Amino acid sequence: MTLTVKEIKELISSSIPDANIEIKDLMGDNNHYAAKITSKIFNGKSKIEQHKLVYKSLKGKMGNELHALTIITEGK
Amino acid sequence: MNTKDEIKSMIDKNDICLFMKGIPDAPQCGFSMTVSNILKHLNVKFKGINVLENENLRQGIKEFSDWPTIPQLYIKGEFVGGCDIVKEMFEKGELKELLKNKSLI
Numbered sequence: 420m421t422l423t424v425k426e427i428k429e430l431i432s433s434s435i436p437d438a439n440i441e442i443k444d445l446m447g448d449n450n451h452y453a454a455k456i457t458s459k460i461f462n463g464k465s466k467i468e469q470h471k472l473v474y475k476s477l478k479g480k481m482g483n484e485l486h487a488l489t490i491i492t493e494g495k
Numbered sequence: 496m497n498t499k500d501e502i503k504s505m506i507d508k509n510d511i512c513l514f515m516k517g518i519p520d521a522p523q524c525g526f527s528m529t530v531s532n533i534l535k536h537l538n539v540k541f542k543g544i545n546v547l548e549n550e551n552l553r554q555g556i557k558e559f560s561d562w563p564t565i566p567q568l569y570i571k572g573e574f575v576g577g578c579d580i581v582k583e584m585f586e587k588g589e590l591k592e593l594l595k596n597k598s599l600i
Contacts, residue, residue: 466576466580466583466584467562467574467576467580470576470577470579470580471561471562474562474563474564479563481563481564482557482563482564482565487526489578489579490579491579491583
């Protein structure tokens, strides 16, 4: 089971509606992605809290169906 | 000792503690290798703990920090982050700063 770029984007958008999301499939294998996510909800939060919000939006898929997702978060 | 206490004791005993896949000299995952190499580059002494040797630990560490991925770096008992955060901190010079502030460099 793997996730597509579209599915990852939809999951993140549903929890973080104002997010600008750029996702790259690093190896073309639907398994190693990098995501750059910009949202107001990251403002004033530590990096750990920011990444946790992204992990939460993926509803337990991170580390399971989704093996590798490099995350870069930024406030707006 | 339950897994949570076991993790707590590892983090308390080692100023710099890296939960990783494989060992520092033979990492078994690219992300674990990245963090291990950053710590080696900074020339600090750290304890690498191989979660692949212990399934309880592999699951337990994720619950301990409410963080779903490995590697996980702890400095002086505090969770610093996974590969992305540690790499970003290293590139900005913040990791070295943190280690200096904790008198580890």
